[in-house]
Amino acid sequence: MAEELQRMGASVVVLASSFTGSARAIFENKGIRVEVGEDLEASIFDFDYVWVHSQLLPLSFVEQLGTVSREHVPDGKRLPAFIFNHMSALDASPDEHPYIPLLEETIASAEVFVSQEARDALNKDYDTEANQGIPQRIVPNPAPSIYAQSSKVGTHPRVPQRIAIISNHVPPELFDAAEMLGSADVHVDIIGEQGVVQEVTPALIAQYDGVITIGKTVQYCMMSSTPVFVYDRFGGFGYLNDENFDACAYANFSGRGGARKNGEGIAKDVIDDFQQACSYSDAMHGVWRETYGMEHVLEDLFESVEPRTSITFPYPGYEHTLRMQMRFAWRYYRSWDFELWMRAQKQHLEDELHRVKEVVAERDKAIDSLQAEMQALRGDLGNVREELAKSAEQLQQVYDSHSYRIGNALMAPLSIIKKRRR
Incomplete structure (x- = not known):
């Protein structure tokens, strides 16, 4: 997202609690400014938008917001639009919930959710009355437009020859399927902790006729018209099609709500349903570029979100x-x-x-x-x-x-x- 915003002309700064490992290398290679710690020496009025993950704000912002609450917005100044993003519906991911009481209800300009499933699950965590009137949107884990530049529309083979399983938690049935696909002369690579660990890029996706995966990689495939087989540790739906798309999208293409299959069934579907999947991904490519393309999604969101004109903390001592x-x-x-x-x-x-x-x-x-x-x-x-x-x-x-x-x-x-x- 930071990279896409920079490409769109924005000045971006990222604040993180830690900055290590492969993530650090990726951010530095892309020239994205990252500050580390729990504070940021900057005025809230220096920003047009503050995109918040896990409800984290710089401590200095809390102090400045307290001042705004007591004294109102200074003349000639404009508050940023605080957008709170939530990436999971699972109770096992409490950091994705609105776990700090009344924070979003007090300062949010918008609350966005990775899927309708997440929105449905997390709305119970808000103070219903205090949260009324705050816009809520689905921002469906969109993919950068660069993935669409390697489009496979109209260039698919008759049968799949190279398949990637992209996952950090490959279930046993997918290992079985990979072995059976190999016996059918389909080359299979595993990208992730149980195979080769590497960044998923447009160039990587372009190497394969189809991908077995869940989550964000599904959007990468949709943007490039790569047939994507939605299956992983939660089970899944198989290749995207008209019948399963809404159910897949509801749960962020996680596979939840789908069915479990054995390796033989998965391998058979990967081969037998390939041509139909190619036709569907080609037919939907233009629609998906709009609805899942990050540039389109962010432009639409930012144009519709308005910053608050005032902020009032809910009680003394808040x-x-x-x-x-x-x-x-x-x-x-x-x-x-x-x-x-x-x-x-x-x-x-x-x-x-x-x-x-x-x-x-x-x-x-x-x-x-x-x-x-x-x-x-x-x-x-x-x-x-x-x-x-x-x-x-x-x-x-x-x-x-x-x-x-x-x-x-x-x-x-x-x-x-x-x-x-x-």
Whole structure:
């Protein structure tokens, strides 16, 4: 989103509780300004829009909003439009809920949701009366317009030859399907933690005839007219079509609400339904570019959202309460990031330990094999020694025999004559 806004001509600054790993590299490579911490040395009046994830605001903004609440908006100044974004309907993602009481009800210019499912689930968390009149919109995880530049419209093969499974949580049935597709001469790559970890870009999507995935990658495929098979850990719907599209979109293309299938069924559908999926994605490409193209979605949203002319905190002392809640939230996210980092480090060490154990096991196996060969050689050497000893004993018996001594004496004159002739 930051990249698309910059491309559209906006000046963008991102405030984050932490800034590490692959995400940092991506932001820095795209030239996006990122500030780290729980505060931002800036005036709220410097911004036209403040896009809020996880209800996080800079602490200085809380103080400035408190001043506005007490003294109103200064002459000649204009509040920014505060847009609060919610990316999940799941209770397992409490950070996506409006968990700070009355915050959005007090300052939001708009509340946006990744899907109708999220809107339905999260509306119960608001103060109904206080939240009346605040515009709510579905912003369906739109994809940057650059994905449409690699459109496959009209260029699909007759049968799929290359398929990508893009997921960080591939269920067993998809591994089974990948094996069966491979047996049917369909090349399958797994992009994610159980395969190859890499950024999903237009160039990556362009390499494949179809993609098996859920979530944001579905929108990437829709924008590029890549047939997308919606299936993952929650089950799914198969390729997008007229019959399942609304149900898929309702739950943010997560697969929730769909059915579970076995690997054989998935592999069969991936091949058998491919041509129909190509026709559908081509026919819908123009519509999807409008409804799921980030530039169109953001322009429409920003044009319709108006900043508040005033802000009034709901009760005396709310500013202090909000500051404490916000400080706690920032530190929680920073700790959560550290926990995720530690978990990743632990997983990395466990993977390395597993790899070392495999190397040691192979070495031990090789040592055991060499020891067995040496033992066999020792046995063979013992047998040879026994045979040599037996042969030496037999030879000695020949030397010691009466017949050998007589024969040797008889042959001695002949040996002397032979030497003289030489």
